[in-house]
Structure formats: structure tokens, C-alpha cells
Amino acid sequence: MSPKLVTIERHITDTQRKFPHATGEFSALLNDLAFAAKIIGREVNKAGLVDVLGFTGATNVHGEEVRKLDEYADEVMFRALDHTGRLCVMASEEREDIIPIPKKFKCGNYVLLYDPLDGSSNIDANVSIGTIFSIYRKISAGECGTLEDCLQPGSDQIAAGYIIYGSSTMLVFTTGNGVCGFTYDPSVGEFLLSHENIQIPKRGKIYSVNEGNSARWNEGIKKYVEHLKQVDEETNRPYSSRYIGSLVADFHRNLLYGGIFLYPADKKSPHGKLRLVYEANPLAFIVHRAGGYASNGGQRILDIKPESIHQRTPLIIGSLEDVKDAEAFIQGKR
Numbered sequence: 001m002s003p004k005l006v007t008i009e010r011h012i013t014d015t016q017r018k019f020p021h022a023t024g025e026f027s028a029l030l031n032d033l034a035f036a037a038k039i040i041g042r043e044v045n046k047a048g049l050v051d052v053l054g055f056t057g058a059t060n061v062h063g064e065e066v067r068k069l070d071e072y073a074d075e076v077m078f079r080a081l082d083h084t085g086r087l088c089v090m091a092s093e094e095r096e097d098i099i100p101i102p103k104k105f106k107c108g109n110y111v112l113l114y115d116p117l118d119g120s121s122n123i124d125a126n127v128s129i130g131t132i133f134s135i136y137r138k139i140s141a142g143e144c145g146t147l148e149d150c151l152q153p154g155s156d157q158i159a160a161g162y163i164i165y166g167s168s169t170m171l172v173f174t175t176g177n178g179v180c181g182f183t184y185d186p187s188v189g190e191f192l193l194s195h196e197n198i199q200i201p202k203r204g205k206i207y208s209v210n211e212g213n214s215a216r217w218n219e220g221i222k223k224y225v226e227h228l229k230q231v232d233e234e235t236n237r238p239y240s241s242r243y244i245g246s247l248v249a250d251f252h253r254n255l256l257y258g259g260i261f262l263y264p265a266d267k268k269s270p271h272g273k274l275r276l277v278y279e280a281n282p283l284a285f286i287v288h289r290a291g292g293y294a295s296n297g298g299q300r301i302l303d304i305k306p307e308s309i310h311q312r313t314p315l316i317i318g319s320l321e322d323v324k325d326a327e328a329f330i331q332g333k334r
């Protein structure tokens with residue numbers, strides 16, 4: 001029997017039916033994101049063919065050179081969603097402050113936080129890169145959203161996902177009940193359900209970390225990574241080292257195959273490199289719903305109360321048993 005052809009729109013509609021009081025606003029927001037993903041993916045996939053590569057000469061809030069695709073992806077996310085009346089506020093990796101909804105449009109009940117194109121330093125090398133997004137309900141009192149809406153703990157997310165632009169374009173997301181993957185079929189312009197209920201293996205055999213930073217690591221991380229390299233047939237060691245240097249690509253592989261990704265704090269970056277609000281939190285929400293775990297080494301990522309939009313956090317994320325092992329080493333218990 002031919003496989004069911006389930007588009008993302010159909011999946012979202014079918015899911016909504018389980019919530020009789022749903023207004024359809026949240027479903028429409030998810031569809032808006034799928035539309036933005038198609039537009040961004042089109043440019044990313046042809047980046048090597050047109051003069052989209054290279055630098056705009058601008059730099060973003062972090063002082064990083066902004067490549068044209070970063071800027072383009074940020075604009076697409078904003079323009080695809082600013083007028084829909086579903087959002088009260090947005091925040092982006094590419095913009096210093098929160099992004100208010102233009103006054104000519106009405107405000108909605110949801111908050112969108114996003115990294116428009118993570119891993120952008122890999123663009124010219126045609127390495128997989130990604131868009132990451134996180135959705136919350138509005139909690140502030142007024143009509144329009146505020147910074148307070150953007151600084152909710154990750155455990156209050158109502159949806160999170162990413163789009164990976166690789167050998168194919170995939171949209172992976174969760175609304176809290178299971179994690180689904182949709183693969184883009186450009187011949188029909190649709191995201192088709194390809195991974196119905198993603199579950200990350202409880203333990204993997206892959207570790208992803210930039211070992212070039214090892215001289216600056218704290219002792220616990222050094223011991224943990226050395227532990228993974230020891231030969232021990234019973235516990236499937238040594239693990240294989242796989243590091244792409246593109247968070248979405250490294251996370252996606254470990255989500256499907258099992259394994260652990262680490263970007264720890266070190267002597268140079270005491271808070272780590274990755275961002276809590278629009279990188280660690282959405283991926284943590286996804287991995288927990290897939291049966292995995294995400295930690296900063298001392299506590300669950302989802303339990304951290306954000307203090308600022310661009311704050312950094314150490315990130316240890318992936319298979320439950322692997323992340324718990326890493327926490328034990330970091331905390332000096334092993």
C-alpha cells in the first residue's frame with residue numbers, strides 16, 4: 001500500500017482537531033513558519049549559484065560579520081509573520097532588541113523567538129545550516145508584547161522547531177506531544193511527513209564537541225571526554241567523534257542516531273558560546289519531547305530563567321543517559 005502523503009498543513013489540521021476549543025490561530029502560526037521555511041530554503045539552496053554569498057559589510061549585535069543570507073533569512077521570518085495578527089512580539093539572533101509588531105497590524109497571543117540562520121559561518125562551504133524557532137503564549141498585560149514575554153523559561157514553550165537546509169530541507173518540530181519531521185518535496189512545494197514520532201535512543205555512540213577548545217575546558221569535561229575515548233566493550237566505548245560545527249546539523253544527527261552534543265563553558269567563555277533563548281531552549285524542548293535531556297551541566301536548560309535575549313549558556317544535549325553521565329563528571333561525582 002502506498003505510504004500516506006501527509007503534508008504539514010494536514011498534520012497541523014489533524015492535530016488541531018484533538019483540541020475542540022482551538023481557534024486555529026496556533027495552527028496558522030505553524031503554517032506561517034512552514035511558508036517562511038520554504039522561502040529561506042529556496043535562497044539557501046541556490047546560494048552557491050548567485051551572488052548571495054559574501055558579506056553585507058554590516059555586523060550583527062554580536063560583532064559577527066553578517067552574511068547576506070543571515071540578513072535575508074531574518075527579513076523573511078519578520079515579513080512572513082509581522083502582519084498575521086498572531087504574534088504580539090518577536091526576537092531574533094540578528095537584532096539587538098525585541099521586535100515589536102508594526103502599529104498598522106494587530107497584535108496576537110503568541111511570541112516568536114528565532115535564530116534565522118544558525119551555522120552561517122558554514123554557508124560558503126555548503127555545510128548544512130538551520131533556522132531555529134521557539135513559541136510561547138503572551139503573558140504580559142498590555143495589547144502588545146514586551147521583553148517579559150521573550151524571557152520566559154524554556155519549560156513554558158508551547159512549540160519549538162528547526163529547519164535544516166542540507167541534502168534535503170527538513171522541518172522538525174513539536175507542540176509538546178511528540179516530535180515530527182517533514183521533508184520538503186520541491187516538485188510539489190510541500191513539506192511531507194517523513195518522521196512521525198522521533199525518539200532519541202537513551203544512549204548513543206557519538207559525541208560532538210569542538211576538541212580544539214579542550215585546553216580551556218574545566219576538569220570535569222576533560223575527564224568526561226577522555227572517558228568516552230576509553231575502550232570498554234560493555235558500554236560501547238570508545239564513542240565516535242562527529243562534529244560539523246553547525247548546531248542544527250550536529251543536533252539533528254544526534255536526535256536521529258543518538259549521542260551527545262556539548263558546547264561547555266570554558267576559561268575563555270564562562271557562559272559558553274550558544275544562546276539560551278533561541279538556540280538552547282527550543283532544542284531542549286524538542287529533545288525532552290523525544291525522550292532525551294538538555295543541561296547546562298548543573299541544571300535542566302528548560303528550568304533556567306532567562307535574564308536577557310542574547311544571554312549565552314553552556315549546552316550539553318542529546319541522549320538521556322549520555323547527558324546524565326556528562327553532568328556527573330562535570331559535578332565531580334565521577
Ligand code: P6P
Binds near residue numbers: 119120247273
Ligand atoms: P565553534 C555556528 O557558528 C555556531 O553558532 C553553532 O551553529 C555551532 O554549534 C557553533 O557555533 C560552533 O562553534 O566554536 O566550534 O566553531
